[in-house]
Amino acid sequence: MIYIYLDGYEYNLGIFELIRSFFPNKELKNIEDLKEYSSGSLIYISIIELNNFIVFRCQFFLDNELISKNEENLEKIFIERNRDKAINIGVKKSIYRTLVEVSKTKHPWGVLTGIRPTKIVHELVEKNINTNDIQNILINQFLLDESKANLIMEIAKRQEKYIYPISRLKYSLYINIPFCPTKCTYCSFPTVPIKNYYHLVDSYINQLIYEIKTIKELMLLKEINTVYIGGGTPTSLPVKDLQMIIKEVYNCFGEDSIGELTVEAGRPDTINLDMIKMFKEMNVNRISINPQSMNDKTLKLIGRNHTSRDILNSYEMAKYNGIETINMDLILGLPGEGVKEINNTLKYMEELSPENITVHTLSLKNGSALKDNMHKYNFEKQRIVENMLDAASAFADRNEYYPYYLYRQKNTIGNFENIGYSKKDKECIYNISIMEEKESIIGAGVGATTKIYYPDENRLERTINFRSINEYLNRFNEIISKKRNISLG
Numbered sequence: 001m002i003y004i005y006l007d008g009y010e011y012n013l014g015i016f017e018l019i020r021s022f023f024p025n026k027e028l029k030n031i032e033d034l035k036e037y038s039s040g041s042l043i044y045i046s047i048i049e050l051n052n053f054i055v056f057r058c059q060f061f062l063d064n065e066l067i068s069k070n071e072e073n074l075e076k077i078f079i080e081r082n083r084d085k086a087i088n089i090g091v092k093k094s095i096y097r098t099l100v101e102v103s104k105t106k107h108p109w110g111v112l113t114g115i116r117p118t119k120i121v122h123e124l125v126e127k128n129i130n131t132n133d134i135q136n137i138l139i140n141q142f143l144l145d146e147s148k149a150n151l152i153m154e155i156a157k158r159q160e161k162y163i164y165p166i167s168r169l170k171y172s173l174y175i176n177i178p179f180c181p182t183k184c185t186y187c188s189f190p191t192v193p194i195k196n197y198y199h200l201v202d203s204y205i206n207q208l209i210y211e212i213k214t215i216k217e218l219m220l221l222k223e224i225n226t227v228y229i230g231g232g233t234p235t236s237l238p239v240k241d242l243q244m245i246i247k248e249v250y251n252c253f254g255e256d257s258i259g260e261l262t263v264e265a266g267r268p269d270t271i272n273l274d275m276i277k278m279f280k281e282m283n284v285n286r287i288s289i290n291p292q293s294m295n296d297k298t299l300k301l302i303g304r305n306h307t308s309r310d311i312l313n314s315y316e317m318a319k320y321n322g323i324e325t326i327n328m329d330l331i332l333g334l335p336g337e338g339v340k341e342i343n344n345t346l347k348y349m350e351e352l353s354p355e356n357i358t359v360h361t362l363s364l365k366n367g368s369a370l371k372d373n374m375h376k377y378n379f380e381k382q383r384i385v386e387n388m389l390d391a392a393s394a395f396a397d398r399n400e401y402y403p404y405y406l407y408r409q410k411n412t413i414g415n416f417e418n419i420g421y422s423k424k425d426k427e428c429i430y431n432i433s434i435m436e437e438k439e440s441i442i443g444a445g446v447g448a449t450t451k452i453y454y455p456d457e458n459r460l461e462r463t464i465n466f467r468s469i470n471e472y473l474n475r476f477n478e479i480i481s482k483k484r485n486i487s488l489g
């Protein structure tokens with residue numbers, strides 16, 4: 001247990017997450033009275049206001065003995081306009097530097113705990129801050145490693161042509177299909193094995209189509225940008241059902257108006273020739289076939305019902321039949337996998353050469369079987385995961401893949417990041433849109449999130465559909481009225 005005491009400052013999630021990133025397995029307890037602490041670890045954070053300065057002080061005590069201490073000073077004159085933000089960064093810097101000394105580990109993302117670090121770069125660019133100053137802010141204010149600062153600046157630059165000029169009329173559509181063939185052990189999405197839900201598939205599709213038609217009415221004066229059909233595994237539906245959904249999308253929004261249509265075909269055990277031919281006939285220009293690993297032992301261990309050979313067959317079938325862009329998702333840090341196994345997976349990627357590769361770091365999410373049973377498996381340490389990320393990055397360089405979006409997840413091994421790589425000009429616009437939040441995304445289907453973006457105020461409003469299929473089916477009027485209320489007009 002680590003006790004946290006704040007003097008002159010309110011406890012917030014960012015502080016909790018920063019401390020948690022140094023001590024992932026310890027319980028953290030925020031105390032309001034120092035009497036609650038008698039022994040063990042205590043992080044004492046205080047803010048002291050002097051005439052011209054604010055002092056941020058962090059002290060780490062072990063059994064009442066001071067082990068480490070850091071102080072950051074800020075001249076008041078520099079923070080008048082953005083006082084809350086500046087204070088938050090000052091507090092985090094003093095905590096970070098204290099904990100680096102205590103734990104003897106540095107974190108490449110410094111004090112950043114948010115999941116979208118590239119957004120910071122876009123915000124600084126929008127304020128006309130030049131490249132050198134942005135790099136300086138990332139390294140000296142947010143304490144990022146130079147390599148991470150350069151990475152997010154490179155990604156933000158690559159995204160610019162897809163984001164700007166910002167238009168309040170533009171939006172993308174996300175359609176959620178919550179069915180999968182089986183449940184993967186690392187998955188915490190609210191998805192269900194389709195074989196237990198066949199009796200609800202027709203009702204689900206009817207309701208989904210009704211929701212899509214309603215969105216069309218609500219967005220009549222807006223301009224559609226991209227469509228993403230995800231889940232779950234949309235291809236676990238029968239071909240005719242998935243085709244019906246795509247046809248409805250075209251009927252509602254106009255095929256020619258949609259710049260990009262992605263369908264996740266994540267599991268190769270759901271892909272067959274009829275499905276691929278339907279994609280081609282319906283002009284689906286991007287699909288995702290996700291191996292996660294090309295090692296059969298691992299695939300079995302994580303509950304995937306297929307082999308690496310199935311992945312190769314699905315990929316070849318899709319390419320042979322003319323699917324334009326294929327993405328492949330990989331996960332680093334799966335149980336039993338080290339650098340050798342990752343290199344084997346990357347060797348296959350080199351041969352296949354898909355247009356997009358998304359490299360994830362394993363996230364042990366609450367609600368996943370892997371997290372519940374983590375004591376049974378062998379996970380690699382932070383340093384090895386770092387080596388795997390380096391191997392993936394070197395592979396990308398060698399094969400002319402460019403990083404084009406990045407996000408961080410909570411509970412990833414070593415607090416690393418997920419990176420989407422792309423061949424030149426093959427970036428997935430929807431992925432940039434969902435990450436950078438500079439346009440509205442309208443979600444349809446169970447658990448789908450709708451985010452309305454107000455560019456003038458740089459602000460988002462959200463509403464989320466029910467996460468259970470039964471609630472989605474039975475409380476549909478509430479979903480529609482929430483969508484109307486969030487002022488889609």
Ligand code: SF4
Binds near residue numbers: 180184187231266
């Ligand atoms: S295929 Fe994807 S959504 Fe389905 S259970 Fe596996 S990880 Fe979850």
